[in-house]
Each structure stands twice: as C-alpha cells, then as structure tokens.
Amino acid sequence: MQAVIAVLPGDGIGPEVVAEGVKVLQAVAARFGHTFTLREGLIGGCAIDATGEPLPAETVALCRASDAILLGAVGGPKWDDPQARVRPEQGLLGIRKALGLFANLRPVTVHPRLIGASPLRPERLQGVDLIVVRELTGGIYFGEKRRERGPDGEWASDLCLYTEAEVVRVVRVAGQLARRRRGKLTLVDKANVLETSRLWRSITTRLVREEFADLEFETMLVDACAMHLIRRPTDFDVIVTENMFGDILTDEASMLAGSMGMLPSASLAEGRLGLYEPIHGSAPDIAGQGKANPLATILSVAMLLRHSLDLPEEAACVEAAVATVIDRGIVTADIATPGQVIATTTAVGDAVAAVI
Amino acid sequence: MQAVIAVLPGDGIGPEVVAEGVKVLQAVAARFGHTFTLREGLIGGCAIDATGEPLPAETVALCRASDAILLGAVGGPKWDDPQARVRPEQGLLGIRKALGLFANLRPVTVHPRLIGASPLRPERLQGVDLIVVRELTGGIYFGEKRRERGPDGEWASDLCLYTEAEVVRVVRVAGQLARRRRGKLTLVDKANVLETSRLWRSITTRLVREEFADLEFETMLVDACAMHLIRRPTDFDVIVTENMFGDILTDEASMLAGSMGMLPSASLAEGRLGLYEPIHGSAPDIAGQGKANPLATILSVAMLLRHSLDLPEEAACVEAAVATVIDRGIVTADIATPGQVIATTTAVGDAVAAVI
Ligand SMILES: CC(C)[C@H](C(=O)O)[C@@H](O)C(=O)O
Ligand SMILES: CC(C)[C@H](C(=O)O)[C@@H](O)C(=O)O
Numbered sequence: 001m002q003a004v005i006a007v008l009p010g011d012g013i014g015p016e017v018v019a020e021g022v023k024v025l026q027a028v029a030a031r032f033g034h035t036f037t038l039r040e041g042l043i044g045g046c047a048i049d050a051t052g053e054p055l056p057a058e059t060v061a062l063c064r065a066s067d068a069i070l071l072g073a074v075g076g077p078k079w080d081d082p083q084a085r086v087r088p089e090q091g092l093l094g095i096r097k098a099l100g101l102f103a104n105l106r107p108v109t110v111h112p113r114l115i116g117a118s119p120l121r122p123e124r125l126q127g128v129d130l131i132v133v134r135e136l137t138g139g140i141y142f143g144e145k146r147r148e149r150g151p152d153g154e155w156a157s158d159l160c161l162y163t164e165a166e167v168v169r170v171v172r173v174a175g176q177l178a179r180r181r182r183g184k185l186t187l188v189d190k191a192n193v194l195e196t197s198r199l200w201r202s203i204t205t206r207l208v209r210e211e212f213a214d215l216e217f218e219t220m221l222v223d224a225c226a227m228h229l230i231r232r233p234t235d236f237d238v239i240v241t242e243n244m245f246g247d248i249l250t251d252e253a254s255m256l257a258g259s260m261g262m263l264p265s266a267s268l269a270e271g272r273l274g275l276y277e278p279i280h281g282s283a284p285d286i287a288g289q290g291k292a293n294p295l296a297t298i299l300s301v302a303m304l305l306r307h308s309l310d311l312p313e314e315a316a317c318v319e320a321a322v323a324t325v326i327d328r329g330i331v332t333a334d335i336a337t338p339g340q341v342i343a344t345t346t347a348v349g350d351a352v353a354a355v356i
Numbered sequence: 357m358q359a360v361i362a363v364l365p366g367d368g369i370g371p372e373v374v375a376e377g378v379k380v381l382q383a384v385a386a387r388f389g390h391t392f393t394l395r396e397g398l399i400g401g402c403a404i405d406a407t408g409e410p411l412p413a414e415t416v417a418l419c420r421a422s423d424a425i426l427l428g429a430v431g432g433p434k435w436d437d438p439q440a441r442v443r444p445e446q447g448l449l450g451i452r453k454a455l456g457l458f459a460n461l462r463p464v465t466v467h468p469r470l471i472g473a474s475p476l477r478p479e480r481l482q483g484v485d486l487i488v489v490r491e492l493t494g495g496i497y498f499g500e501k502r503r504e505r506g507p508d509g510e511w512a513s514d515l516c517l518y519t520e521a522e523v524v525r526v527v528r529v530a531g532q533l534a535r536r537r538r539g540k541l542t543l544v545d546k547a548n549v550l551e552t553s554r555l556w557r558s559i560t561t562r563l564v565r566e567e568f569a570d571l572e573f574e575t576m577l578v579d580a581c582a583m584h585l586i587r588r589p590t591d592f593d594v595i596v597t598e599n600m601f602g603d604i605l606t607d608e609a610s611m612l613a614g615s616m617g618m619l620p621s622a623s624l625a626e627g628r629l630g631l632y633e634p635i636h637g638s639a640p641d642i643a644g645q646g647k648a649n650p651l652a653t654i655l656s657v658a659m660l661l662r663h664s665l666d667l668p669e670e671a672a673c674v675e676a677a678v679a680t681v682i683d684r685g686i687v688t689a690d691i692a693t694p695g696q697v698i699a700t701t702t703a704v705g706d707a708v709a710a711v712i
Contacts, residue, residue, distance in 0.1 A: 164511065165509060193449070196512045247578075251580065
C-alpha cells in the first residue's frame with residue numbers, strides 16, 4: 001500500500017526515538033512491499049524556536065494531509081517558564097484539539113523478561129494486560145481558564161466541562177475495544193463529588209445497557225483506582241476515563257511495565273486518522289546520549305500500522321520483533337537487569353529492524 | 357487535662373473502628389490522668405436515615421463545641437445513587453467546609469513488619485516516611501457545579517477555583533511541617549496545563565523564598581508524581597498539593613504501607629481544632645464482621661492527641677503501643693502474612709489499650 005505519514009520528532013529525546021521508529025517503518029515497508037512517504041514537521045519547543053509558535057499552521061496542514069502521525073515528545077527546561085506566553089505543551093494540546101484526537105489508547109502489558117524492572121512484586125505482575133482509554137480533547141484541560149487579581153489577592157480557575165456527545169464517542173471506542181479483548185469495561189470517575197463524573201456515569205451506564213450489554217461493566221472511583229492499579233492490576237481489561245484522570249492513572253500504570261520507556265499510545269479521531277507517540281516525555285536530562293529507550297516509539301509504530309493503516313499483520317510483526325529483541329537482552333539501561341550489557345538507542349532500533 | 361471530643365462513628369465499619377479508637381482514648385486518659393468527655397454525633401448515611409440530612413445542624417454544633425473530632429467513615433450501597441438529592445459524602449465535605457478544615461495531613465510510613473503486605477518490592481519500601489498535605493476545602497470539590505440539557509443533549513461542569521489566601525495558608529502548614537521533619541517540600545501540580553496550578557506554583561515559589569528559604573523545595577507534575585511515589589517513595593518528605601490531586605495520590609500512597617487500614621489522617625483548621633479519621637472508607641462488604649483493621653483509627657487518635665490536645669507524650673505512647681502490637685503479630689487479615697493467626701478488630705484494640 002501507499003501511505004503518507006507525518007513525522008514530528010519534537011524536543012529532547014524525541015528526535016532520537018523517532019529516528020528508530022522511522023527505521024522500523026522503513027523495515028516494514030521493505031519486508032511487506034509498502035511505500036510510506038514520510039514528511040517531517042515542527043512541534044513544541046523546537047517549533048517555538050523556529051517560528052515563535054508551538055504549533056505552526058504548516059504542521060497542522062501537514063498532519064491533515066497525512067494518513068497517520070508519528071510524534072516524539074515535546075518540552076524541556078529551555079521553554080519551562082509556566083508564565084510564558086507560548087509553551088511546548090500547547091503544541092501537543094493544540095494538535096489533539098485541531099485534529100479531534102479524542103480517544104487516547106494506552107495499553108499496558110508486562111513482558112515476562114521485564115518483570116524484574118518493575119518496582120512491584122513479580123507475582124502481582126504476571127499476566128497484566130490492560131488498556132486505558134483516556135478522553136483527550138475535553139474536560140479541565142480545555143475548559144475556560146481565568147487568572148485575576150482582586151482586592152484580596154490573586155485567584156485562578158479552570159473549568160471542567162463535558163458534553164454527552166464527548167462521553168458517548170469515547171465510551172464507544174472503549175466498549176468496542178473491550179469486546180475484542182476480554183470483555184470487561186471499567187469506568188473510572190469521581191461521581192461522589194463531581195457533577196461531570198455523574199454525567200459520565202449516567203451516560204456510560206445507559207450506553208452500556210443499550211449497546212454493550214455483552215460486556216462485564218463496573219464503575220470505580222478514581223482514588224480507589226489509583227490503589228487497585230497497584231494492588232490487583234490483572235483485574236483490569238479496558239478502563240475508560242476522562243482526560244485528567246487518564247493522565248494521572250496511565251503514568252502510574254506505566255510502573256507496572258517497569259519503565260515509561262516501554263509504553264506506546266494512540267490518539268484517535270473519528271475515521272482512521274491517528275497520532276502515535278510514546279507516553280514518556282522529552283527527558284531532557286538524557287537527550288543526545290543514546291540512552292533513551294526507543295521501544296515505546298516502536299510499539300507506537302505498531303499501533304499506527306494497526307489502527308491507521310489497517311495492517312494488522314505488519315503490526316504483529318513489529319510487536320513480535322520487539323519481544324524477540326528483549327528476549328535477546330538487547331535493551332537500554334531503564335529496563336536492563338544487573339549484569340546485562342546496556343545497548344544504545346540506535347542499537348535497539350537496529351536490532352528490531354533486523355528481526356523484521 | 358480536660359477535653360471534649362466529638363465522636364462521629366458514621367457508617368459501615370466506622371462504628372467498629374471508632375469503638376477501638378475510643379477504647380484507646382480511655383486507656384490514655386486512665387494512664388495519664390486526663391478527663392476526656394466524649395460526645396457522639398450523626399454523620400453520613402446513618403444521619404440521612406435518622407434525620408434526612410447527611411450533616412444535621414446538631415452535629416456541626418457539637419463539633420464546634422469540641423476540642424477535637426474523631427470520625428469513622430461514611431457511605432455505603434444503601435445511599436449510593438449518584439443522582440440522589442442527599443448523599444453521605446456531603447456530610448464529610450460539609451463538615452470540612454463548615455469547620456474550615458483546610459489542611460489534611462496524611463502521613464505514610466511503613467512498619468518494618470508490614471513490608472511483606474505491600475505490593476511493592478521490599479527494597480523500595482525501606483525507610484519510606486512521607487506526609488501528604490492535601491488542601492481540603494477548595495478546588496474542584498467545592499466550585500460551582502452545573503448540569504443542563506441543551507439542544508445537543510446533556511452537559512455538566514465543575515469549576516476548580518483557588519484563591520491566593522487558600523494556597524498560602526495550606527503551604528504554610530506544609531512548610532512548618534517540613535521544617536520539623538527532614539526539611540524537604542514538594543509541590544505537586546499540573547502547571548503545564550492548569551491555570552490554578554500556575555497560581556499554586558507562583559504563590560508557593562514566592563512563599564518558600566520569603567518564609568521557607570531553609571527548606572529544599574521542588575515542584576513536580578501530578579502525573580510524574582503518581583509514578584515516582586511508586587518508583588522512589590523514599591525521596592519524598594512533605595508533599596503539598598490541591599484537593600483532588602491529594603485525594604488520588606494519598607490513596608495510591610497507601611499501597612506503600614501495605615494496607616489502607618494503617619493510614620491515619622488529620623484535617624486541621626486555623627488554631628487547634630482538628631478532625632481525625634482513618635483514610636479508608638466505610639468498607640460495607642466487611643462491616644459488622646470484626647475484620648476491620650482499627651489501627652488507622654487508633655493512629656488518628658495519636659494525631660488528635662498531638663495536634664489538637666497538645667499531648668505529644670501521649671501521642672508517642674499510642675504510636676509505640678501500635679508498633680508493639682504489630683511486632684507481637686496481633687493483626688487483622690489485611691496486614692497478616694501467610695501462617696499468621698488473624699486477630700479481630702476488638703482484639704487488636706484491646707491489645708493496644710493493654711500496652712498503653
Ligand atoms: C505534556 C502534557 C500536556 C501531557 C498531558 O498531560 O496530556 C502529557 O502529560 C501526556 O500525558 O501526554
Ligand atoms: C468520600 C470522598 C468525598 C472523600 C474525598 O474524596 O475527599 C474521600 O475519598 C477522602 O479522601 O476522604
């Protein structure tokens with residue numbers, strides 16, 4: 001097949017890990033006879049430096065004209081002033097909103113060889129296989145923001161707002177996913193306190209009754225979920241939740257997999273368009289040193305092949321190659337066990353490409 | 357000394373664990389020659405059943421006329437309809453607001469004998485000793501809530517609002533605590549996205565510079581904190597954060613201690629008045645069976661003695677008694693290790709009182 005893929009390396013370790021993702025895309029193209037046209041764009045801090053804006057209009061246009069987007073990471077100390085007018089994160093939030101990437105899928109599985117890299121006891125991790133579907137374009141991230149100075153000093157506010165349509169479309173994605181997996185759906189909210197959570201709960205409960213009656217459905221408060229993710233992670237299949245809760249819970253869940261360096265994500269719009277990125281950040285402290293783990297990005301490439309290009313066989317091939325490379329012990333420091341020789345970012349990417 | 361203590365058992369296991377807390381208070385009174393006058397009040401589901409309201413005016417008056425408040429837990433399936441006009445949680449939120457209990461202190465330490473009860477690897481837990489100071493009467497919990505039906509379906513919103521004064525007073529509590537501990541303060545926020553977080557960050561940074569320059573100060577994003585709490589929990593001393601983040605992070609942190617059944621909390625107003633409660637909920641599934649761990653409540657009694665009654669020696673005596681009882685292996689199922697004989701709620705309380 002022919003496909004156009006926008007490549008947005010971003011900041012920090014972004015360019016390094018994306019380079020390995022691109023290498024894997026090229027290996028897949030060669031092995032399966034596809035033509036992937038890759039087009040690079042700017043986002044985040046590097047875009048601010050080059051254009052003054054974290055999300056230049058050309059980048060949005062480039063993404064709109066593509067079948068899928070591969071992104072590295074944005075941000076770094078250089079652009080870190082929270083009071084600045086433009087910040088790298090605005091690029092990320094902006095592209096999500098501009099392309100309507102409302103469903104963020106974050107799978108968490110634990111490769112048997114990496115059980116030793118997790119801070120959790122091995123027996124809790126055996127068989128962990130969950131996916132968080134995080135709503136990505138609504139809620140408190142995008143609600144009205146205010147900051148003012150009154151007679152008694154400053155105050156600020158953020159509005160968390162959700163509409164029925166926003167809840168319905170992301171719960172549908174989660175429900176369909178659960179149906180293709182183990183058939184269990186957990187809604188995480190704070191319905192004992194928040195009105196938006198009560199909206200999520202009533203809409204989801206109704207939707208499950210009407211469209212997903214075949215699923216096992218449960219609701220869980222976000223505080224309880226933060227606990228159970230660690231206590232009994234194997235109990236979860238698909239978790240669906242709002243934007244901010246999803247942000248917190250997925251970073252927490254990454255500890256199950258031993259390292260953030262292992263976890264891919266897909267942000268999907270209606271239709272096939274999607275943006276694929278590792279869930280880790282730009283890690284400026286290790287940028288440019290060949291230490292970054294490229295597997296989260298490479299596994300994001302697998303999700304890209306599956307969801308946006310409808311190439312499930314190719315996706316499975318990438319995932320199998322990653323497993324093989326881990327089995328052979330070709331890993332970066334974050335997931336190495338004592339005594340293991342540590343491989344560079346490039347060496348890991350080369351190994352995956354070679355297996356493909 | 358003479359003191360009046362309001363006792364609010366609440367629902368589920370609340371009455372059982374509070375009974376053991378009261379037993380310990382009486383043991384302290386006998387040993388140290390104090391007179392504690394205990395007055396019971398209704399809150400939560402039992403208050404709804406008796407009066408129609410989760411927080412009857414008499415309960416508020418009782419608390420106002422007391423030196424300290426000991427609370428069990430509220431809620432249960434009987435009152436669980438999120439659409440109901442009155443819900444047990446409103447009692448808890450209401451008493452916090454009515455009494456101005458703005459600083460919620462949640463210490464997390466790991467008793468060496470309980471390291472085996474945690475889902476985390478033992479080597480990560482050695483020496484964990486942190487305290488989360490959660491803002492308790494502001495933010496999205498108390499901001500304007502709306503739910504409406506428009507032409508395109510329903511929508512709902514919650515407003516998160518913070519004023520300078522709210523941030524300043526709780527950060528001061530945290531700073532003073534850090535000064536008496538290991539001198540490290542971590543502000544947790546989401547300043548890369550939320551305006552309220554940027555307010556928290558600028559005010560806290562200024563306050564630390566002006567009043568707490570002797571402390572080691574760092575800021576951390578809430579998603580990163582959810583990860584680091586598990587990855588390197590010993591790095592934390594005092595964490596200060598807003599209401600909702602504190603709710604999620606403290607439940608997560610409870611897993612470090614092996615069980616929610618071990619963790620006490622204090623909710624403090626200006627002055628000495630405070631409300632003391634275990635951080636666990638009403639656990640309706642095990643209510644009335646003598647299975648509940650009373651140690652979180654008993655450790656809350658220790659906090660009550662220290663903070664509201666200014667009796668540090670008595671507080672230390674309770675804490676030492678708890679450690680002794682755990683060392684002797686007199687524990688409930690949640691923190692027992694395989695092969696241990698499991699003690700009832702009452703037996704654990706009796707043992708602590710006897711040691712005192
Ligand atoms: C960088 C930040 C705005 C972003 C978020 O919170 O969504 C990141 O933490 C993520 O999870 O992708
Ligand atoms: C019951 C609920 C309203 C409460 C909260 O979220 O504050 C509880 O979870 C807690 O942490 O004390």
